[in-house]
Amino acid sequence: MQLGMIGLGRMGANMAERLVRGGHQVVGYDPGEAAREQAAGRGIQAAASLRQLVDALAAPRAVWLMVPAGQIVDDTLAALLPLLAPGDTVIDGGNSFYKDSQRRAGELAAAGIAYVDCGTSGGVWGLSEGYSLMIGGGEAEVERLRPLFATLAPAPDSGWGRVGPSGAGHYSKMIHNGIEYGLMQAYAEGFAILQHKQEFALDLHQIAEIWRNGSVVRSWLLDLTSDALKKNPSLAGIAPYVEDSGEGRWTAAEAIALNVAAPVITLSLLERLRSRDDDSFTDKLLAAMRNQFGGHAIKQG
Known part of the structure; x- marks a missing residue:
């Protein structure tokens, strides 16, 4: 199965490599040239831009985000959305706040694009041991992506699952x-x-x-x-x-x-x-209060 991976830091690159080892084709993009070069050395097809990444994927596309939670997710989606088409799916595998995931799912749904929130645990050991995946989103979208989740998990039938609708994955x-x-x-x-x-x-x-x-x-x-x-x-x-x-x-x-x-x-x-x-002001004030009411000695800092 094909996948686009945005964010080739340690976690994203490790996940991409596990997928490659499992027989999937992964096209990765990262704004850092060094990260792209390192990814290419691990069997990941490196794209020089979001446009190049999207163009390398056959429809319906699946694009996985492994970027820090917060504004950078919204900024990445804003740049990515015009390049996608109805029927495509975006997976957010970072630690986004679940209410942000619910909002983003609604925004992408208006454009005909599915949004899957995937809480991901496993850290630096995930490459060898597999990842625990808590997934939120529509049943059909999650089922279509089953080969990816089954490869990333510790075993095809354990360590992962759809836990509920949009937001439920990141909530879990x-x-x-x-x-x-x-x-x-x-x-x-x-x-x-x-x-x-x-x-x-x-x-x-x-x-x-x-x-x-x-x-x-x-x-x-x-x-x-x-x-x-x-x-x-x-x-x-x-x-x-x-x-x-x-x-x-x-x-x-x-x-x-x-x-x-x-x-x-x-x-x-x-x-x-x-x-x-x-340099705790709290502890200093506690010491001062004990001195005031009880005459207790104050240790000089």
């Missing part, structure tokens, strides 16, 4: 990432407690390896944690600063909108925000 991925925040925070806090129990001189990598087999907390995330601790037991050179890409914020906001208590996910997000404040 949003919640998936919120859960991921909570899991990561729990592991991080647990290992931090172990690390602080210095009288036992615990080997954190050893404990992680024990937990990986037979334990109720075993998981792929624990596998990766164990590997990280093996390579760098003291985490030397890593700043205590944790970014977020937005999905945790959206999940917390959705929980509030639906009156669903989600304290673990919400607090894990707040911990990430806290990690970025290396």
Whole structure:
């Protein structure tokens, strides 16, 4: 099956290569010349422009977007839409906000073009292990694209599926990432407690390896944690600063909108925000208040 892939960063290029390995023809485009050259070396036909990409695909076309969420998706669609024709399909495999996906689906439908939102999980391991795909969109469009999803997934009949109408795929991925925040925070806090129990001189990598087999907390995330601790037991050179890409914020906001208590996910997000404040006014004021009412000593900074 033919596919156009827009966005040949690490994730997009890896997905395109997995499809090529599975016997599909992939025409890729990226505004960066270096990314196009690297993609060509991986069996991906590189196009120098969106026009060239679209012209290389037989109708009805399928074009997959792997670009950052937000305005860049709308800008890419604005440039792409005049080049497409009724019956074509656009797949957004990035981490777009689900309401944006619903809006875009309606806008493209007016032009006779289907819009499929595909929440994609698997990270840098997807090329070898396959991707978990949560797909939103019309049943007919998803079924037409089945060969692509079956190739990208860990197995043709598992790890992927249509979860609902437009927006449902990115909604499911949003919640998936919120859960991921909570899991990561729990592991991080647990290992931090172990690390602080210095009288036992615990080997954190050893404990992680024990937990990986037979334990109720075993998981792929624990596998990766164990590997990280093996390579760098003291985490030397890593700043205590944790970014977020937005999905945790959206999940917390959705929980509030639906009156669903989600304290673990919400607090894990707040911990990430806290990690970025290396000169916390909050903590300074807390120390000042303790000094005011109790005369407690203030540690000089």
